[in-house]
Amino acid sequence: KPPHHELWDKIDTVGVRPGGGVIPWALAIARSVTSMQETMREGYDRFSRQGRPFALPTMWTGGALVVLPPAMLHLLGRPRDELSSFAALLDNAQFRYLMTDRDVWANTIHFDVVRRDLAPRNVGALAGVVAGEWDAAFRSCWGGEGEGEGEVVNAWDSMVRVIARAALRIMVGLPGCRDENYLEQSRLYANAVLVDACFINCLPPAIRPVVGPLIAFRARYHQRQLMKILVPMVEEKMRQYEDKEAQDDGPGDVIQWLIRVAKSHSPEQMTANKIAMRVLALTSMFVFAIGWVFAHAVLDIYCSPSRDEFVSTLEAECRRVSVEHQGLSTKEAIDALYNVDSAVRESMRLNDVMVHLLPLDVVSGDAIDLGEGRRITAGSGIRTVFPAQMIHMDPAIYRNPEQFDAFRFSREFDGPRQTGPRQAGKRQQLMTTVSTSFLPFGYGRHACPGRWFVAQMVKQALAHVLLNYDVEVTKRPGKRTSMLNFMLPPQSAEMRVRRKA
Numbered sequence: 001k002p003p004h005h006e007l008w009d010k011i012d013t014v015g016v017r018p019g020g021g022v023i024p025w026a027l028a029i030a031r032s033v034t035s036m037q038e039t040m041r042e043g044y045d046r047f048s049r050q051g052r053p054f055a056l057p058t059m060w061t062g063g064a065l066v067v068l069p070p071a072m073l074h075l076l077g078r079p080r081d082e083l084s085s086f087a088a089l090l091d092n093a094q095f096r097y098l099m100t101d102r103d104v105w106a107n108t109i110h111f112d113v114v115r116r117d118l119a120p121r122n123v124g125a126l127a128g129v130v131a132g133e134w135d136a137a138f139r140s141c142w143g144g145e146g147e148g149e150g151e152v153v154n155a156w157d158s159m160v161r162v163i164a165r166a167a168l169r170i171m172v173g174l175p176g177c178r179d180e181n182y183l184e185q186s187r188l189y190a191n192a193v194l195v196d197a198c199f200i201n202c203l204p205p206a207i208r209p210v211v212g213p214l215i216a217f218r219a220r221y222h223q224r225q226l227m228k229i230l231v232p233m234v235e236e237k238m239r240q241y242e243d244k245e246a247q248d249d250g251p252g253d254v255i256q257w258l259i260r261v262a263k264s265h266s267p268e269q270m271t272a273n274k275i276a277m278r279v280l281a282l283t284s285m286f287v288f289a290i291g292w293v294f295a296h297a298v299l300d301i302y303c304s305p306s307r308d309e310f311v312s313t314l315e316a317e318c319r320r321v322s323v324e325h326q327g328l329s330t331k332e333a334i335d336a337l338y339n340v341d342s343a344v345r346e347s348m349r350l351n352d353v354m355v356h357l358l359p360l361d362v363v364s365g366d367a368i369d370l371g372e373g374r375r376i377t378a379g380s381g382i383r384t385v386f387p388a389q390m391i392h393m394d395p396a397i398y399r400n401p402e403q404f405d406a407f408r409f410s411r412e413f414d415g416p417r418q419t420g421p422r423q424a425g426k427r428q429q430l431m432t433t434v435s436t437s438f439l440p441f442g443y444g445r446h447a448c449p450g451r452w453f454v455a456q457m458v459k460q461a462l463a464h465v466l467l468n469y470d471v472e473v474t475k476r477p478g479k480r481t482s483m484l485n486f487m488l489p490p491q492s493a494e495m496r497v498r499r500k501a
Ligand code: HEM
Pocket: 085, 111, 114, 282, 285, 286, 289, 290, 292, 293, 353, 357, 358, 359, 439, 440, 441, 442, 443, 445, 446, 447, 448, 449, 450, 451, 453, 454
């Protein structure tokens, strides 16, 4: 049962009957590991649609969360020193077990790099750098010309590898990103921290301090392997950083940006070890998060009953834009891919990484007012979340929400030659546009600052597929399922991929 607080007696609850005692609560909390999605759906239909909050049992906190209705999303505009998501972020990622240097995960100066160097005004400079990576990345994971019927690949694994090869170019620059061992260790590390965090979250909180370190053994092993490769890379970049002659005037890479940030903070941040750790802290986002978006978009497009129409329209758009812009290596060219943008946004709508998102704890200032005299005050220990996945699947917001409709967000804005996003004074909702009905990148002041980079990467990668490969999904992904709050990736899906002549 959640620690006693009068709110739990005054709020609707799903997954356990009202007034349920300790045993029904314990069962509901245990069930959350396998049935979070169904319980959330029930709560959304019964309460969120009426604008009411409800309590959701979960193993994550070993008690309950308050699921706020979408009308309260404006709370995400409040300052984070009043309503904070930070403790929840740390709980979700279970860094205390998975990462040895507390200063790295508790003092996130590496977020400054994302906010500045991946901001819309800077991200365009990376388009040309990444454009040079796709061909080799796809050839190594999907094969080149003259391979007959093509090859059958594991969809998820091969697409995460493709993204890792291109994204790590921006992480560590040349020549580090060419190191096969570094690529493989980064992928293994990213995978280990996510899978292990998911397992630790599924344990009752009381036993986490004992079992957590055992589960984290694997992630820590990969951390050590990766650090052995990264520390010398960082040391070399630190030397170059001081040597003005050795600097080129390109956009740089994450290591160089981290050196700049560390330098502006304090001398103890300026060590190769600390900077390499911060590279690790960003690795899962670069490898896994972008891979997630790309892999789902490809599977959604090529599994759709309307696949032929989608593929031919998208391919035609990529060809036209590529001719007009002499390739797809500039921000302007990528921004002109409106249908590709819509297809990826639509796929993100259908494939949330988590069931609930956007957690908040009241740390100071005004309470969260739930109406009817119910308030969540600072220090109450009560955490709120939003039912993002259910909002994305709500038929009152999206017509035929279960259907992957690639051009849902571009259709009504198509000009006669599909020339732009503006039509009749309206602007297309781009992949990076957050709104109360599109939350995969968060909402409000702290919406994901990496999203312009994600959009640029995924659109370039998808365009590369459309222009260069024939894809046939030979084993379709199963039903989307959750483990506690985490959605599981489509690990068993397979595809036949063949390089076009
Ligand atoms: C290179 C890839 C990425 C980077 C570097 C990145 C970076 C970040 C950072 C630094 C934050 C924290 C912002 C803050 O607290 O001020 C954040 C938030 C967030 N990111 Fe990303 N991200 C990436 C990819 C993604 C992807 C692919 C998704 C979705 C599939 C995503 C979804 C989110 C969400 C939902 C939040 C808000 C969390 C909250 O407010 O509780 N990110 N991201």
